[in-house]
Amino acid sequence: MQAEHSAGEGALFMKCDNCNKNATVHLTEIKAGKKIEKHLCEQCAAANEGLPVKSHMPINELLTNFVMQHSGMQKEVGTSCEQCGITWAEFRQSGLLGCPNDYQVFEKDLMPLLQRAHENMSHHVGKVPARRGNSGVPMKRQVDLTRLRKELAKAVEAEDYERAAKLRDQIRQAEGG
Amino acid sequence: MKLSDLTNHAGEWLRGSGPMSEIVISSRIRLARNIAGFPFLGRCSRQQRQALEQKARETILNAQIASELLYVDLEAAPEIDRQLLVERHLISKPHAAAEGARGVAIAENETISIMVNEEDHLRIQALRSGLQLEEAWEQITKVDDKIESTLDYAFHPRFGYLTACPTNVGTGIRVSVMLHLPALKLTGEIEKVFRAAKDMRLAVRGLYGEGTEATGDFYQISNQTTLGKTEEEIISDFKHVVIPKIIEYEQHARKALRDDRTVQLDDKVGRAVGILRSARLIASEETLLLLSHLRMGLHLGRVKDVDIRTLNELFLLTQPAHLQKIQGRKLEGDVRRAARADYIRSRLSAS
Numbered sequence: 001m002q003a004e005h006s007a008g009e010g011a012l013f014m015k016c017d018n019c020n021k022n023a024t025v026h027l028t029e030i031k032a033g034k035k036i037e038k039h040l041c042e043q044c045a046a047a048n049e050g051l052p053v054k055s056h057m058p059i060n061e062l063l064t065n066f067v068m069q070h071s072g073m074q075k076e077v078g079t080s081c082e083q084c085g086i087t088w089a090e091f092r093q094s095g096l097l098g099c100p101n102d103y104q105v106f107e108k109d110l111m112p113l114l115q116r117a118h119e120n121m122s123h124h125v126g127k128v129p130a131r132r133g134n135s136g137v138p139m140k141r142q143v144d145l146t147r148l149r150k151e152l153a154k155a156v157e158a159e160d161y162e163r164a165a166k167l168r169d170q171i172r173q174a175e176g177g
Numbered sequence: 178m179k180l181s182d183l184t185n186h187a188g189e190w191l192r193g194s195g196p197m198s199e200i201v202i203s204s205r206i207r208l209a210r211n212i213a214g215f216p217f218l219g220r221c222s223r224q225q226r227q228a229l230e231q232k233a234r235e236t237i238l239n240a241q242i243a244s245e246l247l248y249v250d251l252e253a254a255p256e257i258d259r260q261l262l263v264e265r266h267l268i269s270k271p272h273a274a275a276e277g278a279r280g281v282a283i284a285e286n287e288t289i290s291i292m293v294n295e296e297d298h299l300r301i302q303a304l305r306s307g308l309q310l311e312e313a314w315e316q317i318t319k320v321d322d323k324i325e326s327t328l329d330y331a332f333h334p335r336f337g338y339l340t341a342c343p344t345n346v347g348t349g350i351r352v353s354v355m356l357h358l359p360a361l362k363l364t365g366e367i368e369k370v371f372r373a374a375k376d377m378r379l380a381v382r383g384l385y386g387e388g389t390e391a392t393g394d395f396y397q398i399s400n401q402t403t404l405g406k407t408e409e410e411i412i413s414d415f416k417h418v419v420i421p422k423i424i425e426y427e428q429h430a431r432k433a434l435r436d437d438r439t440v441q442l443d444d445k446v447g448r449a450v451g452i453l454r455s456a457r458l459i460a461s462e463e464t465l466l467l468l469s470h471l472r473m474g475l476h477l478g479r480v481k482d483v484d485i486r487t488l489n490e491l492f493l494l495t496q497p498a499h500l501q502k503i504q505g506r507k508l509e510g511d512v513r514r515a516a517r518a519d520y521i522r523s524r525l526s527a528s
Contacts, residue, residue: 126348
């Protein structure tokens, strides 16, 4: 297919190969060593070439999608751990997780990564903390402790010593339980 | 026990004894552990970091790990002391260079060290000379149990011990064996070892771990998989499969050098002895390389009048921080290189 266009007319003002609308999608295909150019409007491109074209995509969304596709991320950028606040993107940047709770929050995304790093293994079979037997330390309590300690840090910073004292009691209780 | 007590002798791992010590310098096992209820260190506030350090320090001091235990506050320690601990393999380079509340506990004649607030809250290490992985595991798992008896570790039934970096999760174990492979280096066959190690999912590093060059023909081989295998399986692979293969390679290369390239071998060894006994200025890199050749010559019977113990000590005591501690003053540039050359000459002529 050869697009017809008169001299002096730039690509921006090309007409669609199928209808008379302005062509905004320009494709170049190499078939059997021959270069084929196609100029289509959005509707025809979506219908004929199976290309989902969304008009006026904001540049930041475009970039985000691009980065996400290339780093194998499926999660929305906004998802963050409610305990430590880390996002998946932040983890990918540093390679380090923020807190033990992240293993649950990002479990789905972590799985392929863990399997790549550990010869396709995904379950711990080694040593288990003796004191807690086979069940291990309950995650919930660990999560509670993280939250309490965070609140304590805030209270100390705000010089709210009454609240800090209460939180310390709660931490002691949670640690002992 | 004080830090200064360590200076004048080599650490246990450089004793030059233990099984296979001609080729295996040391066996090291490290366990990464985090304390439940705290974020990992990257997400800790200054206050949380301090609270962690205090909690870890108290636990370690009260855990009755050993009759004698030295705890070094690394935030307060001068740079030279931190460098000394790196040279003795008791702390990592990043731990020495980091900032904020952190420390290290040292026990059992330096065979045990526990880094506090490194990449994980706790990094427990057992370090022994020669090929002694099972002994190191027996020792470290006991220390781990003692700490765990009063401290909740971050642990998940499926993922095991939770670590800041997911590449350490599960057992949190890193088994490293430090090997002296001068013959494989000289014959150029060392590349084969690297390739085989890569195929077996093992990492090869230099003398001071991650990101360091293999100076003086020392190579550290360590596991990378920490999830889905038991600690015993990982250790057994090393002891029965990986390490014997590499030892065999090196022995073969040494024999080939001795039998087929005697003149070249004697030339290398002779030059090493000559320079070490007569140099007036010498840098630490060159020292390591020459000591390495001398060590090989000694084990192949090409040199007779050098004591192996002295030689092993020189590997450590000629390092910058040790040299300055022995001399009792700060040394730089040519003054340091002159002091190193003097020290080597005095030790090698006396034996």
